Each structure stands twice: as C-alpha cells, then as structure tokens.
Amino acid sequence: MKHIALRSLLIKASISALPLTFSPLAAEPVVVAGTAARVVNGIAATVNGLVVTQKEVAILMAPIVGQLTAQFPRRGSEFEKKVKQAHDKILDELIDRELVMSEFKQIGGKLRPEAINEEIDRQINTDYNGNKTKFRDELSKARLTMASYREMTERKMIVQAMRSSKFSDAAPPLPQEIQTEYNAVKLSVRDINGDKITFQKIYIPAVDPKTPGSAPDSQLALAEDLVKQIKAGGSFEELAKKHSRDAYAEKGGLQDSVPRTDLAPEFANLIMDPPEGSIIGPLMDPRGLTIVKVISKSYGPVPPLSKVHDQIEQRVSRQKTAERYDRWIKTLRAKALISKKN
Numbered sequence: 001m002k003h004i005a006l007r008s009l010l011i012k013a014s015i016s017a018l019p020l021t022f023s024p025l026a027a028e029p030v031v032v033a034g035t036a037a038r039v040v041n042g043i044a045a046t047v048n049g050l051v052v053t054q055k056e057v058a059i060l061m062a063p064i065v066g067q068l069t070a071q072f073p074r075r076g077s078e079f080e081k082k083v084k085q086a087h088d089k090i091l092d093e094l095i096d097r098e099l100v101m102s103e104f105k106q107i108g109g110k111l112r113p114e115a116i117n118e119e120i121d122r123q124i125n126t127d128y129n130g131n132k133t134k135f136r137d138e139l140s141k142a143r144l145t146m147a148s149y150r151e152m153t154e155r156k157m158i159v160q161a162m163r164s165s166k167f168s169d170a171a172p173p174l175p176q177e178i179q180t181e182y183n184a185v186k187l188s189v190r191d192i193n194g195d196k197i198t199f200q201k202i203y204i205p206a207v208d209p210k211t212p213g214s215a216p217d218s219q220l221a222l223a224e225d226l227v228k229q230i231k232a233g234g235s236f237e238e239l240a241k242k243h244s245r246d247a248y249a250e251k252g253g254l255q256d257s258v259p260r261t262d263l264a265p266e267f268a269n270l271i272m273d274p275p276e277g278s279i280i281g282p283l284m285d286p287r288g289l290t291i292v293k294v295i296s297k298s299y300g301p302v303p304p305l306s307k308v309h310d311q312i313e314q315r316v317s318r319q320k321t322a323e324r325y326d327r328w329i330k331t332l333r334a335k336a337l338i339s340k341k342n
Contacts, residue, residue: 046339046341047338061083067266069284073223099332111154163318178305181315181316186302192300195259195268197272198255198258199292201248201292203288236293238252240252257298
C-alpha cells in the first residue's frame with residue numbers, strides 16, 4: 001500500500017461492501033427483553049456534542065434481533081444476554097465512529113461527493129448485480145431514505161480513510177499475506193445468490209386447525225418435543241409426515257436443491273451456516289415454528305483473488321494495524337465527553 005496523503009486518500013477512498021442486510025424487521029424500532037414499548041428516536045449517546053440516535057442503533061440491531069427472536073422462541077435469560085451484548089457492541093462502535101468523525105472535522109477533512117456516488121454505485125453493482133430497483137426496494141423495506149443511506153456510506157468511508165491515513169506508515173501487506181487471507185475468507189465473499197441447499201423441514205403452525213384446542217404455547221411445546229425426539233435418534237421423515245403442516249409433509253419434509261434466492265433471507269441465513277447434519281430449531285416466526293435438518297449444501301461461485309484483491313488487502317491492513325487503532329481509539333475516548341443514555 002502506498003503512503004497517500006489524507007486529501008488524496010479521501011478522494012480515492014473505497015471501502016469494502018456495505019450491503020443492505022436489513023430484514024423487513026429493520027423498519028421497526030427494537031424491542032428488548034419482551035417489553036411492549038417501542039423505542040422512539042431519542043438519543044442513545046452523545047460524543048463531544050455529536051449525537052448517536054436510538055434509530056441508528058435500532059437499524060443495526062434489527063437483523064440481529066430478528067434472528068435471535070427466531071432462535072429463542074421462549075426468549076429467556078440467554079436471549080436477553082445476547083441482545084444486550086449486541087446492543088452494547090453496536091453502540092460502542094457508533095461512539096467510536098463519532099470520535100473519528102470529530103477528529104475528521106477538526107482537521108477540516110472533506111470527502112468528494114463524487115466519491116460517495118461511486119461507492120454507492122459500486123455497492124449496487126456488487127451486491128445487487130446493478131439492479132437499482134432491487135436496491136431501492138431494500139431501502140424501502142428498511143424505511144431508509146437515499147439521503148440517510150448516503151450519509152451512512154459517507155461516514156463509513158471517512159472512518160476507513162482516517163484509519164488508513166493515521167497508520168499509513170504501517171508495512172504494506174505482502175502478496176503471501178493477501179493470498180493466505182483470501183484462502184481463509186474466500187467463501188464469505190462468494191456470490192451467495194448461487195447457493196443451494198437440500199434440507200428436511202417440519203412446520204408447526206402457531207394454531208393447528210387439525211388439532212382442536214391447539215394454541216401457540218402447546219404448539220411450541222410440541223415443536224420442542226419433536227426436536228428432542230429427532231436428536232435422540234427419531235426419524236425426521238416419519239415425524240414430518242405425522243406432524244408437519246406444509247406441502248412437503250408427505251415427502252418427509254424433504255426439499256431438494258433449493259436456491260437460496262427462493263428462501264426468505266432471514267431463514268437462509270440461519271440454515272446455510274450450520275454444518276450438514278445439523279438440527280436447527282424450533283425457529284419461530286409470526287405464523288408458526290420450523291424445525292430443519294440440513295442434508296447438503298452447495299455454494300455460489302467464489303470470485304478470483306484478482307477481483308477482490310483491494311478488499312482483501314484492506315482486511316489484512318486492518319488486522320496489522322488493529323492494535324494501534326485500538327490504542328488510538330482509547331486515547332480519543334479518554335479525551336472525549338461521552339454520555340450514554342439509559
């Protein structure tokens with residue numbers, strides 16, 4: 001990596017992908033630990049007079065809370081613990097972002113508007129195959145305006161540029177380091193739209209018309225009991241034929257080579273990561289509960305190193321300067337006026 005002056009760096013700044021990973025849940029303020037009250041867009045923290053809003057935290061929390069809600073139908077202490085850990089981590093990261101933004105303003109930094117446009121265009125091309133309609137649809141689901149998404153992108157670019165400038169004296173990544181990192185993470189930068197999965201599924205509706213007197217609590221208890229039976233060696237196929245209430249029940253719940261794009265994004269995220277043979281669930285959604293057994297998976301194409309070289313190089317650079325960056329952030333925190341709101 002060349003040693004680049006801050007002004008030049010900010011003009012040419014390019015960050016790794018900032019895909020819209022929000023589920024439709026991102027449209028709603030986060031509700032923690034079962035409380036019925038919605039979070040208004042108040043202040044989550046102040047940093048040297050700059051504000052981190054509760055809405056910013058909620059947007060980043062939404063996909064996490066969505067997955068945790070599915071994974072922990074009964075909520076409980078483990079659910080609350082994981083939600084709190086995620087909330088605290090996101091809030092700290094947003095505070096760190098504002099610390100860097102404050103430094104950026106103090107030095108009179110500027111970011112070319114064209115650079116932000118180029119980065120958003122790159123994200124649309126990379127993450128949505130150039131489909132601007134799909135990109136706008138995802139913004140709409142998250143109830144984000146283009147202006148607010150542009151601001152988020154700008155802030156991420158500034159943080160990346162400041163970090164690169166601050167530690168521009170670090171030794172550049174060696175070709176072998178870049179190759180090693182690529183080998184380690186290449187699956188994570190694949191085209192996930194090419195993923196396919198074969199799995200068995202048992203679907204238990206929240207209320208079963210075929211079972212008089214059924215209710216969400218009794219259906220959850222049934223689903224939990226089925227998971228115990230399966231893990232104890234029970235036949236997934238036979239249990240699916242008996243208890244599942246979807247079109248695949250007669251096939252023992254088998255769904256063969258399903259494209260990831262045919263699955264709800266939240267569901268795909270939960271079942272694609274665990275290894276083959278895993279029993280997942282019961283997962284809860286508003287309609288009912290789902291139990292899955294992963295049979296096999298195939299992954300979408302992995303881009304060659306030449307296509308993601310800059311992204312991988314940045315990862316290695318961040319790793320090599322992580323300790324110095326953490327010390328710098330601690331120094332900024334020590335000098336800053338930070339107030340977290342309850």
